[in-house]
Amino acid sequence: MKPEQRAYIPSILYSLAQARFENLNPYGVMHKGSMVGFMMYGNFSGICWISRIIIDQSYQEKGIGRAALMQLLEMLKNKSRCREIRTSYTEDNHTADAFFKALGFEPLPDAMGGEVVARYEY
Numbered sequence: 806m807k808p809e810q811r812a813y814i815p816s817i818l819y820s821l822a823q824a825r826f827e828n829l830n831p832y833g834v835m836h837k838g839s840m841v842g843f844m845m846y847g848n849f850s851g852i853c854w855i856s857r858i859i860i861d862q863s864y865q866e867k868g869i870g871r872a873a874l875m876q877l878l879e880m881l882k883n884k885s886r887c888r889e890i891r892t893s894y895t896e897d898n899h900t901a902d903a904f905f906k907a908l909g910f911e912p913l914p915d916a917m918g919g920e921v922v923a924r925y926e927y
Contacts (some may be wrong), residue, residue, distance in 0.1 A: 817843050820857050829856060834873040841869060844877055853887040874908060882927055890925035893917060 824831045824845055834842030842860040846853055855877065860870040881887045892910060894901035896919055902912075910923035 817859060820845055820859075831857075832877070834860060834869065836864060836869050842873060844873060846877065846881065848884075848886060851886060851888040853881045853884070853890045855890065855892040870904070871908065878908070878925060878927075890927070891922060892925075893920045893922045895920055 829847040845857040
């Protein structure tokens with residue numbers, strides 16, 4: 806990830822440890838046979854939370870993150886135990902705001918401690 810993104814997203818190593826202890830599901834993002842990113846989600850009482858999407862800086866702005874997230878959304882929509890899909894990001898992360906809105910996420914009215922909570926509309 807780019808240096809300016811590090812303030813918003815924990816490392817993949819931290820994320821893998823978090824996945825182990827918080828019952829989260831990590832996935833690698835593949836492009837032409839190489840791992841170029843990472844995503845993670847968890848199901849909490851029927852609300853599936855997308856907690857990470859990280860794309861290597863040399864593969865950003867090529868549509869890979871968008872394609873990967875669209876695949877994850879399709880997978881989650883088809884899970885009967887996933888009645889709602891959400892994510893969150895800091896209020897000052899305008900890149901994440903534009904990214905998630907472009908894919909159909911709508912911010913909910915209640916912010917959560919400086920974070921925007923957004924729900925995927927499907």
